[in-house]
Amino acid sequence: MSTPSAESHFDVAAFYAFSKLPEADLKSISQRLQSYAQELSICGLLILGQEGVNSTVAGRREKIEEFLKFVAELIGHEKVEAKWSQAPRAPFRKFAVKIRNEIVTLGKPELVPNLQDPKNRAHRLSPEDWNKTLEEEEDVVVIDTRNWYETELGKFKTAIAPDISEFIEFPRYVENSGIPKDKKVLIYCTGGIRCEKAILEMEQQGYENVYQLEGGILAYLEKFPNRQFEGDCFVFDHRVAVDQNLQPSGRFGLCPHCGQPSTKHIECVRCDTEMLICAHCHDSGDQSLRTCSKNCAHHTRLTPGKKGRAPAPQGLRHGQ
Ligand SMILES: [Zn+2]
Numbered sequence: 001m002s003t004p005s006a007e008s009h010f011d012v013a014a015f016y017a018f019s020k021l022p023e024a025d026l027k028s029i030s031q032r033l034q035s036y037a038q039e040l041s042i043c044g045l046l047i048l049g050q051e052g053v054n055s056t057v058a059g060r061r062e063k064i065e066e067f068l069k070f071v072a073e074l075i076g077h078e079k080v081e082a083k084w085s086q087a088p089r090a091p092f093r094k095f096a097v098k099i100r101n102e103i104v105t106l107g108k109p110e111l112v113p114n115l116q117d118p119k120n121r122a123h124r125l126s127p128e129d130w131n132k133t134l135e136e137e138e139d140v141v142v143i144d145t146r147n148w149y150e151t152e153l154g155k156f157k158t159a160i161a162p163d164i165s166e167f168i169e170f171p172r173y174v175e176n177s178g179i180p181k182d183k184k185v186l187i188y189c190t191g192g193i194r195c196e197k198a199i200l201e202m203e204q205q206g207y208e209n210v211y212q213l214e215g216g217i218l219a220y221l222e223k224f225p226n227r228q229f230e231g232d233c234f235v236f237d238h239r240v241a242v243d244q245n246l247q248p249s250g251r252f253g254l255c256p257h258c259g260q261p262s263t264k265h266i267e268c269v270r271c272d273t274e275m276l277i278c279a280h281c282h283d284s285g286d287q288s289l290r291t292c293s294k295n296c297a298h299h300t301r302l303t304p305g306k307k308g309r310a311p312a313p314q315g316l317r318h319g320q
């Protein structure tokens with residue numbers, strides 16, 4: 001893959017689209033996406049399934065726009081909308097397509113037929129309406145549908161963070177939340193796709209007044225940096241997180257033990273190297289995780305308390 005010159009940058013587009021795709025076609029769609037991405041020098045990850053596509057890609061803006069047209073055509077849509085941000089370096093090593101049962105996993109395939117239901121369009125708030133609601137209405141509950149390691153980096157000021165590890169835990173969270181069914185509830189996620197399913201799940205549980213942020217945090221920050229959203233937004237590529245201006249935040253790496261964003265400063269108990277690890281590994285009480293690397297963790301488990309040399313530096317791990 002050719003890379004843009006040093007003074008330029010990568011444009012990054014996050015997008016999804018629901019569409020009914022026959023299982024028998026997925027392989028050939030995947031191959032066509034793969035070869036076209038290569039032709040356009042685009043890197044990224046695209047999740048493909050019978051319910052549509054979910055993807056983040058990076059490259060030159062005009063090439064990505066070509067690619068989005070191609071995707072739209074392949075899945076029978078007029079247009080595919082993207083949320084844009086930037087990266088100084090390629091945030092993916094290559095372009096890959098993964099075929100999955102669900103393009104965002106809630107574990108509720110029975111909701112899928114409703115994803116195209118036009119009545120749901122009424123329950124989308126544009127970034128403008130979302131911001132107005134947060135700034136002017138008081139009697140609303142705001143729920144962040146993302147995972148704990150995402151909300152830890154940043155969230156809307158008044159939002160409840162459910163402390164889930166995977167989206168698949170969201171339905172149970174709602175069941176146990178005790179939020180009154182008639183309450184006005186606002187939900188959001190990174191780019192909007194999780195809310196497409198979360199809203200249907202909540203409606204099925206009897207919530208009638210649920211609204212989703214169209215385009216998610218990424219679309220909101222395009223219009224309203226430094227307003228109701230605080231901190232950084234976790235993204236699923238090498239950047240780990242973007243800041244209020246949708247630039248790589250640069251403040252987070254990935255935990256050497258589990259791959260989640262790391263926010264806690266430690267000195268490795270074995271080799272004294274300074275390192276950031278994630279809050280969960282940090283708070284686990286396991287001394288072998290108070291280490292700079294899998295290598296030091298391994299040796300600490302074998303011979304607790306023994307000091308040793310720092311391992312050779314390693315490359316960045318893949319986020320998700
Ligand atoms: Zn960890």
Ligand SMILES: [Zn+2]
Pocket residue numbers: 268269270271272273291292293296309310311
């Ligand atoms: Zn170490």
